[in-house]
Amino acid sequence: MTITSFNLVAKGPKWGVRHLQVLFLFSCATLIVAQRFNMSVAIVAFTNAKSSNPNYPEYKLTEKQKSYILSSTFWGSCCTHLMSGYLSSRFGAKVLLLAIMFLTALLSIATPFVLAWGGWQLLFWVRLVQGLAMGGMWPCLYTHLAKWCPKKEANRLGGVMTTGLDCGTILGFALSGLLSASSLGWPSAFYVPGYLGIVWCLLFMRYGANSPSESSLISLAEQKHIQLALEQNKEVRGESPPVPWLKILTSRPFVVLAFCKMSQACSFYTLMQQIPRYIHGIFNYNILINSLLSALPFVVMLMSSYGFIFLTEYLTRHRDISLSVLRKCINSFASWTTAVALVILSYVSDRNVVGSMLCLVIATASISGQAIGSSLNHVDLSPNFAGLLFGISSTLTSAAGVISPIIIGLAVTNESDNTQWRSVFLGISVILFLGNLFYVIFGKMTVQPWNEPQSKDTQTEASPKTGAPAALSEETISTERFNYL
Template identity: 40%
Template sequence: MKLMCCGGSNGSMDMNTKNSKKEDEAVGQHSGLGVRHFQVFLLFFALTVAYALRVNLSVAVVAMTDAASVNPNFPEYEWSEKTKSLLLSSFFWGYVITQVPAGQLARKFGGKIMILSGLSICSILNILTPICARIGGWQLVCALRVVEGLCQGVVFPSTHTILSHWAPPKERATLGTCAYAGNQFGTIIMLATSGVIAASPIGWPSIFYISGGIGCVWSVIYFFFGAGSPSECKSISAEERKLIEMGHASEVSNAAEVPKEHLPTPWMSFFTSPAFLVLIVAHSTHNWGFWTLLTEIPSYMKNVLGKDIKSNALLSSLPYVCMFCMSFVFSAISAQLNNRNCVSTVTSRKLFNSIGLWIPMITLVCLGYVGADQSELAVVLLCFTVGMNGATYLGYNMNHIDLSPNFAGILMGITNGVANIMSIIAPLIVGFIVTDEHDPEQWRIVFFIASGIYLVGNTLYVIFGKASVQPWNDPPPKPRRNSTPQVESQH
């Protein structure tokens, strides 16, 4: 990683400095809030809705299987622990399948159409969940969750496609963090309110009605006010459009003369690019640790430390509150570093990715040695570990757009698809290692494995990661067959 003095320059940065002078002038002329910020605000709530719809069953299933102790006025289902685990994992079966196709579809039809279609259908299906549980039991609910996963598989690739159009390079990390902070916000809201809703007079079905209804409201708002790119937006000013276009032009020296959606997808170049391969590793590394914490820490806290984190809404949502807040702290730090030209883009990506993975690596090791009489310390370490993960939004998460603005959605679909396979495997590995949930030594092995993966994954990213537009971002267009002037004139 190369670090430069704030405000200074060197030979390797002269060309970048010259290319960004006009962009800096445009930023100065349009430094306030603009349409691009409103579009990111809409994406923030899109991801809030997506994660609320994703995690609501985690809390609702408790009330659905134990209505007598929560609210006896609503149906109760006798589902075993195995059935509940099946229901909770079924979402990801569909979610993984549509990742890569979603990126290609978002390029062809636009990010707005894809994210709007996916979330509106998912919201309607969520509203139907209580009815499906009543008429078809867990089998129909399971099928419903698979379809919801298929629908939500378009969310991240579409979000990256939209951000690649709206976010100027200098604002990419900040705007991307603001959008993806919706992940934590949706999780926080759902974990903090679902228990209260289930115990209220409106009961557990309202968890699905409310979250699905909010998703439908968002869909209507986004239909009228959302835009996949500045060219699709009628309300954007000429100055702001110029700012965005100049920023994107400064990244590419010889932009393709054909529309982006007509460029052939360079699949082979993706998988022979070291910069992209380590991006897959970094994304998978983050998911392994994050989902190990999300799915297994409640069991560790209850069986080893004697603290039932699932029964306490504050404790269950507190780590994600920390991550939500810290993501904005890191975003502000990144913005200051970029504005003062203290670090290059690649240094910034590696720096924040290291903060988001290597610091949790250390705290996970510490967590493995916390005694049963130190539950408060364990909660602090857990919150600190998850909170530091927020830095990865400024690391690998925005790197897809750095490498290829034209194919950012497809790249996100590939890395997110692989990473979510890792998030499925990680809990299975924990189940294989932890045969006695009350044995702290077995849990220590789990934490050491996660720490080791953090260490190796981020080390590879620091060594091989890049943040410059790759040559395969602008592949030569495929020649048309039988493209004679006579045929072209007829069409």
């Protein structure tokens, strides 16, 4: 039996277990990101008690020590992205996600005690270990998404999942500021997301599943709908294709994609890590106002993310637009608009609060298009190895997260000096422009030949010597490729 049209695939329920899995992925990203970036606000609070709640201990740190602490999670992430992508692609993402969330939550709860007992040096190492756990999250998310998301729903469900990054940033900034200024003090900025992470683990342990075939909650109609839509022939037979390492690492579309993601990471992580420092240094606001202003760009970013989701749904369903044009146009808007906004920000007067915040809002909101513009391109190139591809590119983006705060710590020795911030913003703009330029010229949005390596048995069956294609097993349903957008 051969299916030649997507319309012939049995439709699953409008709302099903696949949506529950995406909700788990979204909430996982939200909590992990919140625990990564709450330090950007908390470090202002526990190094300057007058700006938050003076009833809690204050620790004096130099600018270089602050940079080391902010970059420590990215040091750890560099080491686990690739391994997580490989393991999740081979064995599934559920157990890995549970381990990642549980370890991250425990270390978050322990952070205030660590700082009291061992100072900034021990905090650096604990945050580094936390980064080791966090680094495995995104490859696992994309692996899990690829197993549950039908092709026609990729932009919508994938976009919802990636907005967990925006929500986590908002939670990390706004909630950390509110908690630090409250009677609970800055330690609660680490306790609250930590305990929520443990609750997530308990729920995901019960209701999560590696794939539709492993879920005890899914209906047969939804299971067949997802399997046929994803062309899961090999997964249905329980086979796992070997990893074509050389072909992946020498694939021009993937190399260009990885470089593009690294250029975007330079801007994204800089804004995430440095906005609180920039606002504190230039405008000298207290921790509550600082955290709310820091979160504002990411609130707009979250709204624009859903705007991009609705836009792509409309264009793919009602307009004859190719996936390549869609991805490259959205990614160009996301990268080059951010670059222009940062250039303008570098020349805005430090007395112009409205102008500076407007530039930050535009730069940050534009970044939201990168999820649909380039992040989902990993799934386009190889559904079978989406997690592994994301693990490789995430290793490079984490390197940007390590290098960025260190370079900024050397370039910005005085947070109140706008000219020092200017060199940072102009440098990021140039990197963004070049990264997207290569993506527009060389990027591809089609499944690569190495996605499904042919076994010797398959090659023998398809050999011209037989004179005819091999008969299909009754248990195997093959689907011909089609352009799902």
